[in-house]
Amino acid sequence: MLFLSNVINGLSLGSIYAIIALGYTMVYGIAKMLNFAHGDVIMVGAYICFFAIARFNLNPIIGILLAMVVCTVLGMTIERFAYKPLRQAPSLAVLITAIGMSYFLQNMAQLLWTPNIKVFPSVVGNGAIKLFDGQLTISYIALITMGACVVIMLMLSLFTGNSKMGKAMRACSEDKGAAQLMGINVNTTISMTFAIGSALAAIAGFLLCSAYPNLTPTTGSMPGIKAFTAAVFGGIGSIPGAFVGGLLLGVIEILAAAYISTELSDAVVFMVLVVVLLVKPTGLLGKKISEKV
Amino acid sequence: MAMLEVNDINVYYGSIHAIKGVSFEVNEGEIISLIGANGAGKTTTLHTISGLLKSTTGSVSFMGQNLAHVPAHKIVSLGLAQVPEGRRVFLHMDVEENLEMGAYTQPNSTIKDSMELVYERFPRLKERRHQVAGTLSGGEQQMLAMGRAMMSKPKLLMLDEPSMGLAPLLVEEIFDIITTLNKAGTTILLVEQNAQMALSIADRGYVLETGQVVLADDAKNLLHNDSVRKAYLGG
Ligand SMILES: Nc1ncnc2c1ncn2[C@@H]1O[C@H](COP(=O)(O)OP(=O)(O)OP(=O)(O)O)[C@@H](O)[C@H]1O
Ligand SMILES: [Mg+2]
Numbered sequence: 459m460l461f462l463s464n465v466i467n468g469l470s471l472g473s474i475y476a477i478i479a480l481g482y483t484m485v486y487g488i489a490k491m492l493n494f495a496h497g498d499v500i501m502v503g504a505y506i507c508f509f510a511i512a513r514f515n516l517n518p519i520i521g522i523l524l525a526m527v528v529c530t531v532l533g534m535t536i537e538r539f540a541y542k543p544l545r546q547a548p549s550l551a552v553l554i555t556a557i558g559m560s561y562f563l564q565n566m567a568q569l570l571w572t573p574n575i576k577v578f579p580s581v582v583g584n585g586a587i588k589l590f591d592g593q594l595t596i597s598y599i600a601l602i603t604m605g606a607c608v609v610i611m612l613m614l615s616l617f618t619g620n621s622k623m624g625k626a627m628r629a630c631s632e633d634k635g636a637a638q639l640m641g642i643n644v645n646t647t648i649s650m651t652f653a654i655g656s657a658l659a660a661i662a663g664f665l666l667c668s669a670y671p672n673l674t675p676t677t678g679s680m681p682g683i684k685a686f687t688a689a690v691f692g693g694i695g696s697i698p699g700a701f702v703g704g705l706l707l708g709v710i711e712i713l714a715a716a717y718i719s720t721e722l723s724d725a726v727v728f729m730v731l732v733v734v735l736l737v738k739p740t741g742l743l744g745k746k747i748s749e750k751v
Numbered sequence: 752m753a754m755l756e757v758n759d760i761n762v763y764y765g766s767i768h769a770i771k772g773v774s775f776e777v778n779e780g781e782i783i784s785l786i787g788a789n790g791a792g793k794t795t796t797l798h799t800i801s802g803l804l805k806s807t808t809g810s811v812s813f814m815g816q817n818l819a820h821v822p823a824h825k826i827v828s829l830g831l832a833q834v835p836e837g838r839r840v841f842l843h844m845d846v847e848e849n850l851e852m853g854a855y856t857q858p859n860s861t862i863k864d865s866m867e868l869v870y871e872r873f874p875r876l877k878e879r880r881h882q883v884a885g886t887l888s889g890g891e892q893q894m895l896a897m898g899r900a901m902m903s904k905p906k907l908l909m910l911d912e913p914s915m916g917l918a919p920l921l922v923e924e925i926f927d928i929i930t931t932l933n934k935a936g937t938t939i940l941l942v943e944q945n946a947q948m949a950l951s952i953a954d955r956g957y958v959l960e961t962g963q964v965v966l967a968d969d970a971k972n973l974l975h976n977d978s979v980r981k982a983y984l985g986g
Contacts, residue, residue, distance in 0.1 A: 622855070629841050629852050635803055636839040641827035641856035641903065745843075 459593045464716045465709055470600035470669070472708020473607035477662040478685030479692070479700035480614065481655030487631040487695035488651045491549065494556040495536060497682015498563035499656050503529045503663030504578065504673050505571055512579040525660040533656025534649050542645070560679070567675035575674050578667035603665045610658060611701050618697060627651060631695065684711075684727070691731050693744025702742055752815060754779045754938055755800070755831075755907055759809030762792075762799050769795045770806070771962040777907065782929070782939040784949040784970060786983055787959035793942040794836050796959070797909050800940075801833045802826045813907070828856040830906035834913060836942075838896040842885035846876055849884050849895055853902030862902070869898035872928060890921045897928065908932065909940040914948060926952055946983035950974045958983075 478500060485493045503525040510521030540559050544552045582602060586595040618624035629637040630647045638644055666681055667673050684707060692703025707727060714726035734742065753776035762770035770792045777783045787793050798804045800811050802823035811818045813831050821829070832853075841849050850869060854862045870877035873894045879887065884895060893913055900908060910929065914922040922945070930952050933939050943949035950956050950970045958966035958979060966973065973979050 622851075622859075625844070625848055625851065626855065628844060632841045632843060633839050635798075636835060636841070637852070638803060638823040639801055639827065639833050639835060639839075640852045640899070641824050642852070643822075643824045 459590065460716075463594055463596075464712050466594075466596055466600060468709030468712035469705055470597075470603045470708070471712060472688075472705035473603045474662055474666050474669070474681065474704075475685045475688045475707050476607050476701045476704025477610055477658050477665070478681060479689040479704045480610070480697060481658050481662075482686050482689040483692070483694055483697060483700040484627075484651050484655050486689070487697075488627055489537075489541065489648050491541065491552045492556060492686070493536075493541075493652075493655075494553070494682070494686075495559035495563055496655065496659060497678035497680075497685070498560050498567075499529050499533055499536075499659040499678070500663040500666065500682065501567060501673075501675060501678030502532060502563065503660030504667045504677060505567065505576075505663075506660070507664045507667070508576055508578055508673055511581060512576075518581040522661065522664050525663065526657040529656040529660035529663075530653045533652040533659070537649055537652040542648075560682075564675045564679070571675065573675055575672050578671035578673050580668070580671065582668055599665075599668050603669065606661060606665060607701075607704075610661070611697075614654075614697055623647075623650060687728065687731055690741055691734055693741030696741070696743045696745070699741055699743035706742075753777060754814055755940065756810075756812045757796070757800065758811070760796075760799055760806035760811065761808045762795050762804055762806050764795075769962055770799065772809075773959070773962070773964055774809070775957050775964060775967065777938060777940050779906075779938055780933075780936075781954045782933050782941060782952055784946075784953035784956040785940065785942045785959060786944065786946045786949055786956060786979075788944070788982070790961075791959040792962040793959055794911055795962075797833055797835075797911050797940075797942060800909065801831070827903050827905075830904070831909070832900040832903045832905035832907075833909040834896045834900045834911060836911035836915070838889075838892045840884040840887075840892050840895045840899065843883065845883050846880045846887070846895055849899050850876075850902050853899035856903055865902050865904065869901055872901070872931070873898050890917050893917060893921075893925060897925070901932070905937060907938045907940060909942070911942045912944060913941075914943060914945045922948060944983075946979065947974075 481496050482493065485491065506525035506528045507521045510516045510524050511518050536559055540555055541552060544555060582599045586597040588595050618628055626642045626647055629640065629642060630644055634644050685704065688703035688707040689700050691707060692699030710730055711723050711727050715723035718726060755777040757776065758774050759772050760770055761772060773796060785793055785796065795804060799806050802818060802821060813829055816829065818826060841852060850866050851862060854865055875891060876894055876898055879891065884892060887895060913925050917925065926948055929939060929941065941949055941953065950973050953970035956968065956970045956973045957964050966979065
């Protein structure tokens, strides 16, 4: 029973990673860049939720929606002013810009909101459902987190599989030149991708801080790196890959902490990543169809 | 006034001067062939017309409209489509989705009808409409690329080496379809290394060499021109 409860905790943590990883993987798939500032957008989203809910006593749903709007605008602004001018630049320049943007957001947060820990309000409460005569408890926040992850995943699959904009995104991620020849506006598509990824980051920020309530300007960086790992693990650029990678990473991390050692859990996570990439360099679900000439 | 007027364009890749003052025109209803060896600048010319590359001088105008400041994604809706070199179909999407992408600028209500038209021309695509493009054969991919371009209902269709890598029988099939499309009212600008085939269906032709037009004439004259025969028709 303890094992099962560990797995559920892992899935819950993994759901947060998966939601963040979706942002990394969609942006990578289309803009072919690693947006290292993505983790810090989560942090901004969490602060917006914090102020809306704890300080202005707004309804939590309104708070999350507000955070989504702010993060969407933030993500699109970052893309427009920091990354778009570098469209033709070497990828190293883009990567360094993204790292710079990450520090910029952290420092702005320190200036605006001080480096002191803010305790995130417990919106969901400490309730839990008890199963098997109380041997297995699943907290509401864990249930909500996993539920949110599944809903987001389904909606994104529907969006990319069926909507015109979603298909245009897939076309751009394969071949931007050919997409332009179809009449697809590549700039708008990239901007939309950042918007979606950032809105998801706001949700992730809320869920993350509901589970781990200590909010500081660096709150987003470690989950950001883990989620990036999850995206690579699942196959960067692949949406189902981010989902699978995120969940697996969460489960491995929690199981390693429970049965090996808490200190080594991160090391185990990255070891597994190395092994997966050695065996399958494109990640678990990453695919490559070779071009016919 | 010609349908497409390319007037003294110069295109650079960094310091490489790929197109050096090229001018030519395509009249409504014509099939024009642009022939030239590897690296002559054929693809660069088509990409410049489609707006993927920009010329530093001169102008490209289509049906009287100067394209200098029209972004690439708006050019298709003017009625100017391109079947790019190497097909460049969306390999991870299925046949139907590829065709839908071709109709990106078209109202949703017309997509079904356009798709039926494409399937009529390429029955083989219909059989494979739920197959991922990456698993199609080279010839089928070429058909898909052409069908995809037809979905935008172009007035002028530009094709970049549609015969590349195809068996002779399939090349004939593709060229038959090009003539059929032309008879149905689509103007054609055809880029080819297969000069024999390209000139045999064309009204006029231009010969491109190292970024310059070195010959321009009626297609049948070019077919009998000595220097063309030597360079492109194997003597
Ligand atoms: N992306 C690029 N960067 C630098 N130079 C390029 C690029 N693309 C083409 N060139 C150069 O521009 C010139 C014209 O190339 P282009 O692709 O237009 O030739 P082409 O006539 O289409 O040749 P092919 O028959 O082989 O397709 C060549 O010298 C080529 O090396
Ligand atoms: Mg070429």
